[in-house]
Amino acid sequence: MAAVVLLIPVLAALALWAFAWPAARTAPHDLPLGVAGPATATAQVQKQLEAHEGAFEIHRYADEAAARDAIEARTVYGAVVVTEQGPKLLTASAASPLVAQSLQQAVAQRADGAPMQTVDVVPGSADDPRGSVLTSSVMPMTLAGIAAGAVVTLLGLRGRRAVAALVGAAAVVGTVAALIAGSWLGAFTGSWWPEAGALALSTLAVSGAVAGLAALLGTPGIGLGAFVVMMIGNPFSGASSAPEMLPAPAGVIGQWLPPGAGASLLRSVSFFDGAAAAGPALTLAWWAALGLGAVLLGSALKRRAVSGRGSARTP
Numbered sequence: 001m002a003a004v005v006l007l008i009p010v011l012a013a014l015a016l017w018a019f020a021w022p023a024a025r026t027a028p029h030d031l032p033l034g035v036a037g038p039a040t041a042t043a044q045v046q047k048q049l050e051a052h053e054g055a056f057e058i059h060r061y062a063d064e065a066a067a068r069d070a071i072e073a074r075t076v077y078g079a080v081v082v083t084e085q086g087p088k089l090l091t092a093s094a095a096s097p098l099v100a101q102s103l104q105q106a107v108a109q110r111a112d113g114a115p116m117q118t119v120d121v122v123p124g125s126a127d128d129p130r131g132s133v134l135t136s137s138v139m140p141m142t143l144a145g146i147a148a149g150a151v152v153t154l155l156g157l158r159g160r161r162a163v164a165a166l167v168g169a170a171a172v173v174g175t176v177a178a179l180i181a182g183s184w185l186g187a188f189t190g191s192w193w194p195e196a197g198a199l200a201l202s203t204l205a206v207s208g209a210v211a212g213l214a215a216l217l218g219t220p221g222i223g224l225g226a227f228v229v230m231m232i233g234n235p236f237s238g239a240s241s242a243p244e245m246l247p248a249p250a251g252v253i254g255q256w257l258p259p260g261a262g263a264s265l266l267r268s269v270s271f272f273d274g275a276a277a278a279g280p281a282l283t284l285a286w287w288a289a290l291g292l293g294a295v296l297l298g299s300a301l302k303r304r305a306v307s308g309r310g311s312a313r314t315p
Helices: 002-024 039-050 064-072 097-107 132-154 159-184 192-217 220-233 250-256 258-271 278-313
Strands: 031-036 056-061 078-083 086-091 117-120
Touching: 002 220, 031 039, 031 064, 031 097, 039 056, 039 078, 056 064, 064 078, 064 086, 078 097, 086 097, 132 159, 132 192, 132 220, 132 258, 159 192, 159 278, 192 220, 192 258, 192 278, 220 258, 250 258, 250 278, 258 278
Parallel strands: 031 056, 031 078, 086 117
Antiparallel strands: 078 086
């Protein structure tokens, strides 16, 4: 009784902290932002941006074309371009609708008080302009991964059979998710197969981690894996905003965990032709490889233990 009375409030407090703290502190934190144009013309703009202390990480570009290339490569979230007609704001709502809106509120105001011209260089899907479907896909992929890892463990699947079950389940989940979110709801605008692959890899990273921990630690490993990806990975993912919109070090930690890496990979393959996809793809691949390796290792250790007990009983 004492354990229940004490443990549940602690878990509730941790959950409240993990989800509410990043939400309450959502604001630009060293958000990559470009400034394009001649140095003499952009000096005043850059000074105004630097007045937002700690908010922006300024990148300098020679002209609008270079700034657009940087946005499409996911180097910056937007850019202020100084032209003869006045400053212009470039955004990419596909990278984060919240960031695009925040930039318009923070910097899209000219010195004379008139609104600055804003151009959405990489827009999101017309059927999902707020990115709600992509944001909502992070939780189901996490839950599917936890469920797959738990079911494989509780059914007693081990070794190669467990690995095959996890890979097969992730492939089916990725296919179904791409059909629903991409083909039916029209939330993605990229190639269908990379999107399905990103969703499948996100699921496999979680399911492999959960099953791998369970193979090494027993049933408590399911709870540990679920806690890490659900209670830390989900709120720190930055899927609804951006990693740079979360307080430090939440944004960085979130990108090391499957939910955050999965959201970043899905944005890259859906809207940016795979730009900046290597980092999150490698993160997910490492989680999947280490998890599946732990499943095989746990099975081998269990067979060795059984074999050792059998040899000890032989007269």
